[in-house]
Amino acid sequence: MTLRSAADLSRCRERIDELDLRLLDLLNQRTAIVEEIGRIKQDLDMGIYEPKREEQVFANVLGHNHGPLPPDAVKRIFERIIDEMRTLQKLRAGRAAGDGQED
Numbered sequence: 001m002t003l004r005s006a007a008d009l010s011r012c013r014e015r016i017d018e019l020d021l022r023l024l025d026l027l028n029q030r031t032a033i034v035e036e037i038g039r040i041k042q043d044l045d046m047g048i049y050e051p052k053r054e055e056q057v058f059a060n061v062l063g064h065n066h067g068p069l070p071p072d073a074v075k076r077i078f079e080r081i082i083d084e085m086r087t088l089q090k091l092r093a094g095r096a097a098g099d100g101q102e103d
Contacts, residue, residue, distance in 0.1 A: 027081070031088065038089040048089045054082055 041048065058075055065074050 030081075031085065034085040034088060035092060038092050041089070042093060048086055048093065057082065 038048070058078060061074055061078055062071050065071060
């Protein structure tokens with residue numbers, strides 16, 4: 001049995017911090033694309049909520065998940081991401097419509 005040290009814990013936490021920053025960067029990249037999608041939807045006079053597209057996103061990520069994160073956890077995470085992106089699109093659409101909110 002290998003004994004672990006406080007230094008091992010510290011190294012693991014440093015790796016987590018680095019990954020968190022990578023995740024943040026990817027989420028911001030995704031958000032920029034979602035903003036563009038929102039502008040396109042406005043131009044096409046489309047609604048924000050698209051349940052079929054959301055199901056496609058879930059199918060994509062669940063179909064490519066090889067663990068160790070369980071499928072139900074992956075779905076919950078992406079449900080939250082999609083919910084936040086939808087909220088952002090609604091905020092942006094409201095601002096574009098001139099509802100008085102500032103950028």
